[in-house]
Amino acid sequence: MVSDRGTQFVGEFWRSLCNRLEISPKFSTAFHPQTDGQTERINAVMEQYLRSYVSYQQDDWVRWLPMAEFATNNHASETTRISPFYANSGRNPRMTFGPLEHGRTIAEDQANSIARKMKDILDFLKDELFRAQRIQEESANIRRTPAPHYRVGDKVFLSTHHVLTKRPSKKLDWKRIGPYAIKRIVNPYAYELELPRSMKVHPVFHVSLLSSAANDALPGQQQLPPPPVEVEGQEEWEVEDILDSRDRWGRFEYLVKYAGYYEASWQPLSDVEHSPDIVKRFHKRYPWKPKPTRR
Structure with a gap:
């Protein structure tokens, strides 16, 4: 079963339920809705139906949802040439209030007939899906380039x-x-x-x-980060600049850029106590940023 990474799908309860029912969940990658494109496409169709009939305040969409579902289930798919309801049950959804027609065949003959009909529908669906997939793949690959392959450590x-x-x-x-x-x-x-x-x-x-990322840099283009210096018997790194500040859960931190290092990191106030000029320069330039308070 393919789904996104919503909290209801990654929770411990849902994982345990899937394990008990022998369901293999497949989570989509981050920010890639194409992974579950079939569901996203149906959601877009349902939104299109509701958008045409809801009131100006959009407070009655629940009342229109059953009719939108009925219309979707009764609409023949361009891919399979039949409706989703017909693919699941072997018949189109019925919209009538009259009595149901009861066949006169015995139960075994009726069961065998339904089984043969569903098998024919399944074979037909497979053929149509493979045909549609080939057409869509050929159309999509016209403007696509092969995906790059990476190895662990790249x-x-x-x-x-x-x-x-x-x-x-x-x-x-x-x-x-x-x-x-x-x-x-x-x-x-x-x-x-x-x-x-x-x-x-x-x-x-x-x-x-x-x-x-380029791994064939020119000589001297990549330099190793400098080692720490010893100050009062302890190792310290040189603070090049302070980029931001925050008060997070009662702990004040600075976003510190160390000399010779590419990535900045959040550090506590105690790590910049030997760089008062840089701290003062940061708050002078950004007076609206959080400042440390005396406890």
């Missing part, structure tokens, strides 16, 4: 299209962040990245959001 950049940062403007934000190492190959189109702990996002991404 460095890649991650697109920030779906990553929310704390920078003021999305237009002027980084287009890519990283590079991050490939931690695990989920499948040829999804990879798990080794992300820093400060990024509270699911680490599995579709290959379309990744791009290779």
Whole structure:
């Protein structure tokens, strides 16, 4: 069963229920609705129905939902040439209030007839689905390039299209962040990245959001980060700049950029006590940012 990563699908209760019912859940990769495109397409059709009939206040959509469901179940699919209801039950949905017609055949003959009919429908559905998939694949691959293949340990950049940062403007934000190492190959189109702990996002991404990081840098282009210096018997790193500040759950932190290091990290107030000039410069430039308070 394919689904997204909603809280109702990744919870412990749902996992236990799927395990008891021998259901294999398949979760989509982050920010890739094409994984469950069939469901997303049907949702769009239902929204189209409701959009045409709901009131101006949109408070009566529940009343129209059964009719929208009936219309969808009774509509022949372009892919299968039959309606979804017919594919499941062997007949189209009935809209009548008259008495049901009872056949005169015995139960065994009726059961055998229904079984043969459902088998014919299933074979027909398979043929039509494979035909539609081939047509859609040929049409989609005209403008597509083969997906790149990465190995565990390769460095890649991650697109920030779906990553929310704390920078003021999305237009002027980084287009890519990283590079991050490939931690695990989920499948040829999804990879798990080794992300820093400060990024509270699911680490599995579709290959379309990744791009290779250059591993053939020119001599001197890549430099190793400098080692810490010893101050009063303790190792310390040089603070190059302070980018942001926050008061998180009663703990004040600065987003610190250390000299020679690419990534900035959130550090407590005690880690910048030997850089008062940089702290003062940051608050002078951004007076509206949170400031440490005396406890």
